[in-house]
Amino acid sequence: MRVLLAVFRNELSRIFSLRPVVSVVVIAAAVYALFYPQPYLNEALRKVPIAVVDQDRTQTSRELARQIDATPDVSVAKVLPDMPTAQREVYTRAIFGILVIPQYFERDLLHGRVSPIALYADASYFLMYQRMSGAVTAVSRTLGTNFEIARLVGLGVDPPVAAAATDPMPFIPVPLFNPQGGYATYILPAAFVLILQQTLLIGVGLLGTMPGGETAAEDRVGARLSDRIFDSIGTVGGKLLAYLVVHALIVSTYLIGLPYLYGLPRLGSVVTILAFALPFTLAVGALGLVVAAIFRRPLAVQLVFAAIGLPFFFLGGFAWPAEAMPVAVRWVAQLLPSTLAIDGLVDVAQLGASLSDVRREFLGLWLLVAGYATIAVMIEFSKRRSAPAVAAPA
C-alpha cells in the first residue's frame, strides 16, 4: 500500500512535469476535440450537384428536373446538351451525376407508355452516389405514381381505390437511433473513444519510457520474493490509479461534454457511461505500460503510434461491419480496448443500452484490464529481479 501511494504520487507529478506527456495527454486531447470533428459538423451531405441532359425539352421533363432540384439531397447545377459534355463535367468533379431524360419522355407518358429515364451517378464517392440515387429514385417513383393514379382515375376508378392499387403495401423504413442519418452523429462518438485511447496510450507509453519512473521503486535491502511481488503489484496499481485520476476529467469531457457541445443525441445516463469508461481507461493504461516495455524509447512510441489510429478505428467494427472481416482479424481486434469500448460506449450513450445490455463488452474490458495489468506486473517484477537492491546504503 505504501508503494502504491508513493508510485501514485510520483507518477502524478511526472504527468504534469514532463512536457511531452502533458502535450500528448492534455494538449493533443484538447486540440483533437476541436480539430477532428470539423469535416463532419454539417452532419449531412446536401445539394450534390448533378446535370440534366434534357433531350425532351417539354413541360413534364422540366417539371421532373425542378422536382429533383427541390429535394434537399440533390441540386441540378447544369442543363447540358449531350452526354459527352456532361461526362467531361463529371471528370472535372463539377458535377457528380447525370440525369438523362430521353426524347418523347412526355409524349410516351401521356400516351400511357413506359417512359424510362436514366441516372448516371458517380460511385467513386459512395455517399454522393447514395444521395443522388436516393433522391432521383424517390422523385421518379412519386411522379410515376401520380401519373398512374391519374390514369386510373381517368378510367373511372375511385381515387382511394386507385391509391391502393398503386401502392397496396407502403414500405416504411424507420431508422432507430440517429434518425437524421447525420454523419457527425455516426462517426464522432466512435472517433472520440479512439482519440481517448490514442492519447492515453501514447501518454502512458511516454511516461514509461522517460526517466524518473523507477525512483519510487526504492528497493528494500534483501527484499524477499513476496515483497517484490507485492511491490510490483503496488507499482502497477499506483500508476494505473494516477492515469485514472488524470484521465477522469478528459474522459468525461470527451464522452459527455463534447457530445453535448456538438449536439450529438445522447440516450444513456451519465452514470452508466462513466461506469463503462472505468474499465476502458484502466485497460488502455495497462496496455500503455506493456507498450512502454516493448518500445523502450519515447520517440519510438510516438512514431509507431502516429499512424496506427486509422487501422485501429476500422478494427472497431464500426465503420466496416465485423461480419465482413476475416475471423483472425476479428480475434485480434478483441485485444484492443477500443474495439470493445466503441461498441459498448456507443450502445450505452447513443442507443441508451443498460450495463446488462453491454455486459459482454463490459466484462471483456475487465478481462483486458486483468490481462494487461498482469503482464505489466510481470514486467515490473522482472525489472526488479534484474536490478536488485540498486544501492544498498553503506
Added chain:
Amino acid sequence: MKRRDQQRPGFSLVFWREIAWLRRRPLLLMLTIALPLALMFLLTAILSAGLATRLPIAVLDLDGSELSRSIIRAVDATPDTAAVLHVAELSEGRHLIVARKIRGILMLPHNLERDVFAGRRPEVVFFYNSQTFTVGNLVLRGANAAIPTVAAGIRISLRTAEGQPVEEAQAAITPIPLQTHALFNSTLNYVHFLLAALLPAVLQTVIVTTMAYAVGLDVETRHRFTALRRLGGGLLPAMFGKMLPYTLLFLSMLGIADVVLFKVLELPLRGEPVVLVAAGFVFVLACQFIGALLALLLRPVAAAVSIATLLTAPAFGFMGIGFPRLGMNHFAYGYGELLPGTWYLMARIDQTIRGTPIDLSWKPVLVLIGFVIVLVGLAAVRVLAMRRSNQGERP
C-alpha cells in the same frame, strides 16, 4: 574518415551516408518498411471482403400468410440482407439490434395479406440502426430493393385480375422506370472505394512523422547539421541526398500496396500508369518535405514528431473519401486543400477507377508539384536562416 576525404562532396555522398545510417538504425528501418507494411496489411485484411453481404436481419411476422412468407423470402434473397431469425416481439428485436446480433427488423403486421387485397394499404415497417451508418444503409438498401418488388408483383396481379394483359400491367405500374448506373465503381466495392484511399492516407502520416524524426536527427546537433551541408557541397544536393533514400523506400511501400490492390484485389487501372506513378512520386516528396520543414522549425525532435502527428493523424477525414469535401465547412475544406493526400487521392481515383481523360488529369499532379516547390523553397530559406544564426553565434 579517410574515405570522406577521397570522395568529393555532393549528392551521392550524402545519399550513401543516409543509406548507411538507415542500416545502422533499426528504428528508422522499422518506420520506413515494417510499420507501413504492417499497417497496410492490417487494413487490407480488414476490408479485403470488399462487399458486406447477407447482413443478418430479424423478422417479426404477425401475419404468417403466404404473402408474408414471400416477403421474407424476397428480403432473404437480396445480396445485402439475410433473414436469419424470427422474433416474437419488437422489444426482443430491439435488444438484438443493440447487441449487434441483427442489423434490422422487418415487421409484417396482422392481417397483412387480407388487408393488401382488400385495398386497405397495410404498412410494412423496417427498423434499422442508422447509428452504424454503412451497415444501416446496406440493410436498408436490401429491404428497399426487395419489398417494392413484392409490392409490384401484387400490383400486377391486382391488374391482371381485372383482365389487363400482363405486359400492359407491367408497363402501367411503373410509368417512369429509373435506370441507375453506378459510374466508375459499378459493384460499389469498398476495396476500390475505401481501401485504395486508406493505404496512401496511412502512408502520409508515416512519411511526415518519420521524416520529422529523420531530419530532426540532423538538426538536433549543430555539428551534424553543418557536416551534412559540407558533405553535400551545397544546399540542394545535401537536401535531396538526405531525402531521396526515403523517397525510394516509401515509393516502394506505395508500390507494394498498389501491386496487391491491382493484382490481388482487382482494382481497375483505367487511366495512365505514368500519371499515377508521377503523382505518387510528388506525393511522397511533398509529405517528406512537410516532415522536414517541421523538423527544421521545431525542436526538440519529439516536438516536431508530435506536431507532425497532430497534423496528419486526423487527416483522412479531411480528404473527403467517407464524407465528401463538398459537404464540409470552410475550415475543413481549406485544411483538406493543404494536404498532399487530398490531391494524391484525387489523382489516384482519376487514374484507377475513373479513367479520367489525360487532358483533365493534370490538375492534382500540378498542385502536388507546386507543393513540393513551395516546401523545398521554405526548407531552403529556413536552412539558410539557421546557418546565418549559427555563424552569428560563432566567436
